[in-house]
Amino acid sequence: MIASPARRYRHRSFLPAGALATIGLLLAACGGTTGPSPSPAETATPTLATDATASATGSGAPSTAPTGATPTSATPAIGPCTTADVDATAGPLGGAAGSRGADVGVRALGGVLCRLPASPVVALVDPAGNVLLRSRPSVNADGPLISPSESRAFSFQMSNWCDRSVKMPLHFQLALAGGSLDIRGLTMAADGLPPCNGPGQLASLSTTDWLPQ
Numbered sequence: 001m002i003a004s005p006a007r008r009y010r011h012r013s014f015l016p017a018g019a020l021a022t023i024g025l026l027l028a029a030c031g032g033t034t035g036p037s038p039s040p041a042e043t044a045t046p047t048l049a050t051d052a053t054a055s056a057t058g059s060g061a062p063s064t065a066p067t068g069a070t071p072t073s074a075t076p077a078i079g080p081c082t083t084a085d086v087d088a089t090a091g092p093l094g095g096a097a098g099s100r101g102a103d104v105g106v107r108a109l110g111g112v113l114c115r116l117p118a119s120p121v122v123a124l125v126d127p128a129g130n131v132l133l134r135s136r137p138s139v140n141a142d143g144p145l146i147s148p149s150e151s152r153a154f155s156f157q158m159s160n161w162c163d164r165s166v167k168m169p170l171h172f173q174l175a176l177a178g179g180s181l182d183i184r185g186l187t188m189a190a191d192g193l194p195p196c197n198g199p200g201q202l203a204s205l206s207t208t209d210w211l212p213q
Contacts, residue, residue, distance in 0.1 A: 078145065080177035081114035086146065088174045090186035100194040101157035104183055105213055106174070108146045116143040120154040120207040121175035122183075126167050133158070134175075135205045144210050153213040161203045162196035 090104045106116070119138030123131045135156065146152055156172070170188040173180040194203075 078113055078115055081108075081116050081146065082177050083179045083181045085109060085112050085114045086116075086176070086181065088181050088183045090172070090183045093186070093188065093192055095194065098195050098197045099157050099159035100188070100192060101155060102186055103153060103155050104174070104186075105151055105153045106146070107151045108148050111148045113145060113147050115145050116152060116210060117175065117177075118143045119209055120156070122156045122205060122207055123173045123175060123180065124158065124170055124188075124205060125173055126170060128167070132166065132170070133203055133205045135207045137175075138209075151213040153211045154208050156205065156207045158205045159194050159203065160197045160201055161193045162199055162201075163203075164190070164193075 086106050086108055088104055088106050090102045093100050093102050095101075104120070104122075106120075108114070117137065118140035120135070121137050122135045124133040125131055144152065168188075168190050170193075172183045172186050172188075174183055
């Protein structure tokens with residue numbers, strides 16, 4: 001006799017109810033540990049290295065690294081003109097209103113840039129080199145610069161010469177730093193002296209300021 005389906009199910013073996021409960025608990029526990037683990041990218045936290053990198057790239061603090069600028073060299077000082085730096089030449093003596101005078105040109109020599117005196121200072125000198133008369137220097141602090149192959153000019157005027165005992169001929173010198181320079185082309189004989197307009201009074205010698213030439 002064939003048993004009914006309901007009876008076949010009755011003949012299958014089943015675990016006790018307590019065992020089933022235990023298996024359920026184990027499966028529940030296993031299910032809590034076998035689920036998908038979070039991605040490393042989702043659990044990563046910022047590190048100090050990341051903060052330092054952001055600070056280095058976004059900070060406005062000035063850099064202490066050397067800029068690489070090359071220091072400029074100091075400009076050399078320009079010295080006063082000496083007798084080796086310039087040459088002085090005068091035109092012929094002229095006279096007007098009881099005085100004598102001439103125009104003088106000063107030319108730079110060589111390749112030296114130098115500074116002339118604040119004003120031209122001219123001296124009248126006898127054959128022995130004794131200074132008989134000199135113009136007054138200017139109170140200005142600095143004179144003009146004179147560059148290579150450049151020229152400057154001035155005029156001088158002499159008046160009221162009463163001493164007729166001086167030895168002739170007389171000549172003129174231009175005072176420069178460290179010495180005096182003879183003014184070429186200019187000598188004075190007895191007949192070229194200015195007249196004595198005021199006996200017992202001092203003779204005078206004056207110059208103009210420097211002029212471009």
